Amino acid sequence: MNPLKKKTLSPRFSDLLEKLNKASEKKQMSLLLDHPWDEPIDNVWLKKRENISIYGTSYYDLASEEERRLLSVYETGAWWYTFIVFENLVSEYYMKIVNHGSLKRFPEVVKYIHHFCKEEIVHAMVFRKAMNYFNIAPFPVPLNLREIYSHNASMSEFPLKAIYLTILIEWLAENNAMEDCNSKEISKLSRAVAVEHHKEEARHIEWGKNMIREFIDVVPDFLNEAREITAPMLRSMLDMSISSIMVYARVGFKDKAFKNYKELIPTVLNAENRKKINSKIMAPMMRYFVEIGICTHENIEVWKANGFEKDVEDAIEYFKKKSTNEGDIDNVMDKDYD
């Protein structure tokens, strides 16, 4: 069936849209009032020590305490800058969908896309404000991030693939950011930037997950393509987000070992500590892929080949213990982050 011929939304999705639209109407992030913009900036860590990329490796011992702290500042800053670029791209693309009329049969969806775009523009401005506050200059952004919509989002098609790629990025990024800031030891402002962002992103992700559930059956080939591209894409996003030569260069480590990127990069990517953080990031996503059939017994080799064997096993185990996934929506809407 052509998705544009689908006339009505399921009651479950309509109910979610009503809740999401109400939540966005009630409260959206303020550029001025939701963050402590008077926090000191000297000697603060912007993410927790255990999550800087060199933690748990021999490089951690080679770095001075100030270099470790600077790594927490620049790794977070690089992350914020990637958010700025990505969120500007998403809002441009989603507004194009609205103006193109692809979803005009579903006005409640279109209304939420407007909230979504408005929220992303404010987020990008807050990340920019935070970078200025901590005196962090922009970083180069990988070209493939800019290409994500130009290559995957022609206006002539129903936008399910682009929506799917968007939630993959948002979800992975959010899980990572929440792991990074989950500590009382870091800057209160940095933590607030992540937590306030997450309150709205959790809704974006829930919307995206349910857009896929709603339209997966009416977009031919989506599922087969998703089965092929998801695991390699997540692998490269995880690895790219962890190690950045630009960030290491900006910290300016004194020890020469940090100049040998051929040793440094694989060491941080394969560190046991990083693998543990990655599994926490992947766990909820993996359960979703199993639930909607993007990870199945038939394509399990793709997941294994990309290093997600344990994550797949954990997700399958989860479903053996728990037969229903109800309650997700309310968890997102009511969660308390303080």
Ligand SMILES: [Fe+2]
């Ligand atoms: Fe955002």
Ligand SMILES: [Fe+2]
């Ligand atoms: Fe978002």
